[in-house]
Amino acid sequence: MKTDLTSADLNEIRQSALGAADPLGAAAQLAEAVEAGQLADPDDAGYALALAAEIAESRSKLEAALRYADRAVEAYGTRDDTRAGAARALRARILFRSGRADEAMAELEPLRPLLTRYSDAAAYVSAALAAGGRTRLAEEWLTEAVQAALAERAASPDQSAEPATADEAGLLFFLLQQRHRVRHALGLPHDQHDNLADRLETRLANTAARAGTEAAESDLLFWSRPEFDRLVAQWPALAESYGGTWDEHRARLERELVRLAGAGRTGLSLLPGSVDGLGGYAKGRDGEPTDRKVLAGYAGQLAAGPGQIGWPPERNEPCWCGSGNKYKKCCLPRSRG
Numbered sequence: 001m002k003t004d005l006t007s008a009d010l011n012e013i014r015q016s017a018l019g020a021a022d023p024l025g026a027a028a029q030l031a032e033a034v035e036a037g038q039l040a041d042p043d044d045a046g047y048a049l050a051l052a053a054e055i056a057e058s059r060s061k062l063e064a065a066l067r068y069a070d071r072a073v074e075a076y077g078t079r080d081d082t083r084a085g086a087a088r089a090l091r092a093r094i095l096f097r098s099g100r101a102d103e104a105m106a107e108l109e110p111l112r113p114l115l116t117r118y119s120d121a122a123a124y125v126s127a128a129l130a131a132g133g134r135t136r137l138a139e140e141w142l143t144e145a146v147q148a149a150l151a152e153r154a155a156s157p158d159q160s161a162e163p164a165t166a167d168e169a170g171l172l173f174f175l176l177q178q179r180h181r182v183r184h185a186l187g188l189p190h191d192q193h194d195n196l197a198d199r200l201e202t203r204l205a206n207t208a209a210r211a212g213t214e215a216a217e218s219d220l221l222f223w224s225r226p227e228f229d230r231l232v233a234q235w236p237a238l239a240e241s242y243g244g245t246w247d248e249h250r251a252r253l254e255r256e257l258v259r260l261a262g263a264g265r266t267g268l269s270l271l272p273g274s275v276d277g278l279g280g281y282a283k284g285r286d287g288e289p290t291d292r293k294v295l296a297g298y299a300g301q302l303a304a305g306p307g308q309i310g311w312p313p314e315r316n317e318p319c320w321c322g323s324g325n326k327y328k329k330c331c332l333p334r335s336r337g
Contacts, residue, residue, distance in 0.1 A: 005033055006040040010048055011333035024059055027052040031068060034075070046075035050087040057094055065094045082118040085111050089124040096132035104132055115145035116152075119171050122178035135186055142179035146193050149175060163200070173200055218296040219256050222270040222309065223249060224322055230275040237290045250321050251334035257311050258335040269308035270320060271299050 013026065030052040032038075034045045053068035069091035076084035088107050095104035108128055114121040122145070126138040149172040153163065163169035169176070176197035183194060190198075221242070223231050228246045232239045243249035257268055278289050278298050287294040302308070309320050312327065319330035 004038060004040045005044070005048065006329075007044055007047070008329055008333040009040075010044060010051060012328065013051060023055045024061060024064070027055040027064070027068065030055075031071070034071075046072045046079075046087055047083055049075055050083070050090055053087075053090055053094065057090075057097070062094055062098050066091070066098060069094055080114070082114070082120055085114045085118065085121055086124045089128040093128040093131040096128065101132055104128070112141055112145075115141065115175065116148055116171070119174040122175050126178055126182055130182075130185075135182060139179065139182045139186060139188070142175060142182060143193070146172070146175050146179055169200055173197075176200065218292065218299040220253065220269070220271050221273045221295065221299050221302070222253060222321075223273055227274050231278075234275060234279075235290050241295070247334075250331050254331045254334040261312075268311045269303075270311055271302040272307060272309060273298065273302065277302075 010030075013030070030048045034048050039045060039048060049068050049072035053065045053072060056062075056065035056068060069087065072087040073084075073091055076087055088111060092104040092107040095101070095107065108125065111121070111125055115125060122142060126135075126142060129135065129138040129141070153172070163172065176193060180194050180197040183191075223242060223246075225246050228242070228249055231242065232244070243252050253270065257270075260268055278295075281298040281301065282289040282291070282294045285294065285297065289295070311320055312332075313320055315328040315332065316326055319325050319327040319332075321331050323330050
């Protein structure tokens with residue numbers, strides 16, 4: 001295993017180690033890398049140790065898994081972000097599997113507030129409870145979180161209790177989805193919250209269908225680093241569409257390309273844009289560069305011409321973003337973030 005492991009390296013290991021010939025060796029190497037200070041970012045120590053715990057747990061090496069999980073939780077300290085919460089939920093899951101249910105519940109109880117703060121908390125908390133045979137309790141916690149989120153929406157002067165779209169629902173949408181899955185596993189009949197989850201999923205599918213190829217093309221506009229900096233400096237509102245930073249921009253594009261490929265789209269390409277090109281296109285049509293229709297039209301113009309960047313490159317080929325790094329070490333892991 002290389003030294004100076006980056007976050008991208010750890011994401012890659014997460015995808016490959018569970019199927020490796022010697023996953024437990026990979027887990028030990030991750031722990032050793034933390035001990036030896038071989039992480040590019042020391043803040044990744046908790047993530048690396050949690051990954052080692054997950055690998056050991058997958059091979060039912062619960063004592064080793066718990067040691068790694070203990071170290072992961074210790075590395076995160078008082079942090080209460082989503083990765084720290086996931087590490088604590090992982091530790092609880094291992095404790096459940098080790099027959100230490102009281103300790104597992106003591107680890108999980110403080111995580112309940114995270115359900116209404118982070119979209120993936122619903123998944124890792126409910127998975128830990130399910131490992132301890134407490135799926136019914138998971139349903140109760142998720143129901144309380146959904147009710148709290150709906151009450152917060154109703155109390156806001158510019159929002160209704162029921163969101164109109166899945167995008168508008170935000171974190172509530174993920175809570176509803178996870179609760180829906182848990183209730184299905186329990187064999188419970190649909191209630192009003194399950195019906196809301198179904199309605200939001202239907203609206204999301206219909207919105208995607210109406211958006212069609214035109215919207216997909218505008219979502220595939222790619223701004224090189226210099227052009228991206230010029231773009232958000234000249235039209236700050238476009239940060240909402242293309243990301244607040246260049247790293248976020250690249251991650252959004254990679255995730256969108258993966259999504260489209262998963263939906264059956266082939267021949268996918270990125271459309272390299274320029275500030276001058278967008279500005280000229282908008283001016284020629286008496287439009288604003290921030291207008292969605294203008295962006296879609298500009299993307300369509302680029303899609304009809306040369307200079308597109310084919311996707312995906314081979315894993316060992318240079319990344320499509322132009323960073324000079326290999327694809328597998330650059331933007332490929334961004335789709336998993």
